[in-house]
Amino acid sequence: MHVIKNGKVYNDETGNLTKTSVENGITYDDDDNVVVMRALSFKTFAEFADEEPKNWLIEGVIALDEDSTWFGKDGGGKSTLIDDIAVHVASRRDWRGHKFNRDETESCGVIIFATERAALHRRRLEAYKIRDNLPGNLPIAVIAESINLCDPDCVEIVSDTIYDFERKNNCTVGLVIIDSWSKALGGCDENLAATQNYACGNLTKIRDRHFNNRFHFLTVGHPGKDGTKGERGNSAKRAHMDLAVCINKGVAEVVKANDIVLGALATFEPQEFTVTRGAEKVGTYDIPERSFTVSILAPYSPAAAPVTREARPLVFEPTGKNAEALAVLKRVIASHGQDGAVSMDLWKAELFNADLLPGKNPRVPFARFKNSLRQHIIADNNFVRLNSQSQQTHRPSHSLHP
Known part of the structure; x- marks a missing residue:
């Protein structure tokens, strides 16, 4: 009307x-x-x-017009896993048993906003190129300049960067990676809902500027001190995300999703790979042969690394004083344990001797230790023992620093 x-x-x-x-x-x-x-x-x-049904980029993993968060402990292989996804998207290949779901004749670009360790991203991607015999012109870009998702100017800056990359590489961007999320908040407090809501809202505004392209935003984060409680920072971010994946001990596990099954998404193992650059002459300078070694993911093998979608508990190694408290318990069990258990009072006394508990009112800090270590201990009738299932799980080393 x-x-x-x-x-x-x-x-x-x-x-x-x-x-x-x-x-x-x-x-x-x-x-x-x-x-x-x-x-x-x-x-x-x-x-x-x-x-329209959900528009998958990688079936059951990455959907266009959605946002995801992938988080895990330092050294757990999260950035290595993300680079593996980036390479598979840009080369239009299936990823660890999940089908690449786009037109194989269409060039699908990937942009990595590497707010930390951009050079390491570039070295890993070079290693993948050599190992997998990939074309030298894959549409992948690594951006080392910082971005601030809490600044309204970021909407124009990030979207213009995407436009510029697409025009210069004759491709359509399907995946935009932000590694890491906290470094992209411009120093704002990640523990505030206002910070997370504003930053997530700007992801939507960036995508809205691209009417014909609804790429996926993949963000990389860290768990809090108690890894069982999810990603560090205010939960408003998790509420915004369509998919949340915890990376822990060689398993990428879905812990939140809109319409896929929770549980193990993919398993992986690290592989050390050495890239050697031959000697060369640049002008009047003779540059000798040099090499670097990085950790990438070993090639996917369905037989060696089957994907199961059964939910399983996430086990995180304790850090700081929690790790010291667990070490004290192990020593007490080794010296005074009966059937692998000691009394709570004995453990508490040894924590006091190790200056991990105060002389006055130790009840609350002791309860915090028990709660933080609940994945690693079994408490029963005033006795405590180690959780054998937790102790048998070995965390592989995924990070190298060439």
Whole structure:
């Protein structure tokens, strides 16, 4: 009935300017019809049948027009795993048993905003190129310049960078990686819901500037001190994300998802790979042969690393004083244990001797130790023993620093 242009009301049939009046905050035309000035767009129930199914980039892993968070302890292989995904997307290959779901003739670009260790990303990607005999012009870019997702200018900066990359590489970007999330917040407090909501909202605004391309944002994060409680920072980020994946001990595990099964998504093993650059002459300078070694993921083998979607507990190694408290318990069990257990009082006394508990009111800090170490100990009837299942799990080393 009406068309709004530059704040003016026009008749949608004649195109003529319509006179309006305002009463009690409501705008009316000459026929006393309500003029809708600021309504939000909507779809009706009848239109839901036209809704397209989810548009997968990698089946069951990466969907276009969605955001995900992948987090894990330092040295757990999360950035290495992300580089592996990036290479498979850019080379249009299936990833660890999950089908690449795009037109194989279409060039699918990947941009990595490496807010930390950009050079390491580049070395890993070079190692993949040599090991997997990949083309030298894969559409992957690593950006070392910092971004601030809490600055409104980031919407234009990031989206213009994507446009520029697509134009110069004749591709369509399908995956945008931010590694790491906390470094992309411009120093704002990640423990505030306002910070996380503002940054996540800017991801949506960046995507909205690309009308014909609904790429996936993959963010990389860290777990909190108690790794069992999820990613570090305010939970508003997790609420925004369509997919949350915890990377721990060679397993990428889905811990939150909209429409896929929770549990193990992929298993992986690290592989050391050495890249050697031959001697060369640059001008009058003779540059000798040099090499570097990085950790990448070993090639996927369905027989060696089957993917199961059964949920399993995530086990994190304790750090700081929690690690010291667990070490004290191991020593006490080794010297005084009976059937692999000691009394809570004995453990508490040894914690006091190790200056890990205060002389006054030790009850609360002792309870914190027990709670933080609940994956690693079994407490029963005032006795405590080690959780053998936790102790048998070995964390492989995934990070090298060439």
